[in-house]
Amino acid sequence: MKEKKLPRSFFARDTHVVARAMLGKVLVxxxxxxxxxxxxxxxxxxxxxxxxxxxxxxxxxxxxxxxFGPAGYAYIYFIYGMYYCCNITTARREFPAAILIRSLEPLxxxxxxxxxxxxxxxxxxxxxxxxxxxxxxxxxxxxxEDITRSTQLYLVDDGYRVTPRDIIATTRIGVAYAxxxxxxxWRYYLKDSAYxxxx
DNA sequence: GGTTCGATCCTCT
DNA sequence: GAGGATCGAACCT
Numbered sequence: 001m002k003e004k005k006l007p008r009s010f011f012a013r014d015t016h017v018v019a020r021a022m023l024g025k026v027l028v029x030x031x032x033x034x035x036x037x038x039x040x041x042x043x044x045x046x047x048x049x050x051x052x053x054x055x056x057x058x059x060x061x062x063x064x065x066x067x068f069g070p071a072g073y074a075y076i077y078f079i080y081g082m083y084y085c086c087n088i089t090t091a092r093r094e095f096p097a098a099i100l101i102r103s104l105e106p107l108x109x110x111x112x113x114x115x116x117x118x119x120x121x122x123x124x125x126x127x128x129x130x131x132x133x134x135x136x137x138x139x140x141x142x143x144x145e146d147i148t149r150s151t152q153l154y155l156v157d158d159g160y161r162v163t164p165r166d167i168i169a170t171t172r173i174g175v176a177y178a179x180x181x182x183x184x185x186w187r188y189y190l191k192d193s194a195y196x197x198x199x
Numbered sequence: 200g201g202t203t204c205g206a207t208c209c210t211c212t
Numbered sequence: 213g214a215g216g217a218t219c220g221a222a223c224c225t
Binding site: 055058061062063077078079080081082 | 206207208209210211
Binding site for chain 1: 218
C-alpha cells in the first residue's frame, strides 16, 4: 500500500504549531529495500533571523539558504566533525524557520539501525539528533530533499494520537551561547515517551 | 548520580 | 582561525 506523505500544507504553518503537530508522526527513510522508520518524540523550533540560536541568525548564506525557502524541505547539516542533524523547513518563503528532529522511537528497520549504530539497545538507537541520523542513514546527500515528494525521506501520519497534555515545552539543548534566545521554551517532547534525548 | 573532555571538519570570520 | 543545534568514554562524587 502506498503511504500518504504529509503534504506541504502541513509544514507551511507557524513553526511551533508544526513542531507540536510533528510529535507522534512517523519519519520514514527508504534506502534500497530497507524501510527504516521511527515515531517522532522530540523536536526543536528555530524561528526567524532574531533567534540567535538559529543558523539563520547569521544571515543568508549558501548553507542557510534552504531555511529561507518554502516549507517541507530537508535541511541536513554536518556538525562537530562527525554528526549530522536533520531539520524540516517550515513557515513561508523569505522567513527563515526549521524544526530539528531530536529523537525517535524506533518502529521498523531496527536491525538496520542496530548495524548502523553498532549498538543493540533500542534506547541507544535514535535518542538524539546525531544518533537518529546515523541510525537512519541520513547525511547531506539528502540536504534540500523535498520531503513532501521524496521517496527516500518523508513523514507519515499512522493515526497515533497526541493531545496537548502529552507535550512538554522547555528550553532547547546546546544553545546556552544564544543569550535571551536560550531561554525560549522551543523544545517539545512527548511527556511519557522513553525515547527522549534528555529529561 | 554527575561533569569533563576528545574526536574531527564544515562554515563563517 | 575559531567554534559548533553531538556523542560516548573516562573520571569524578
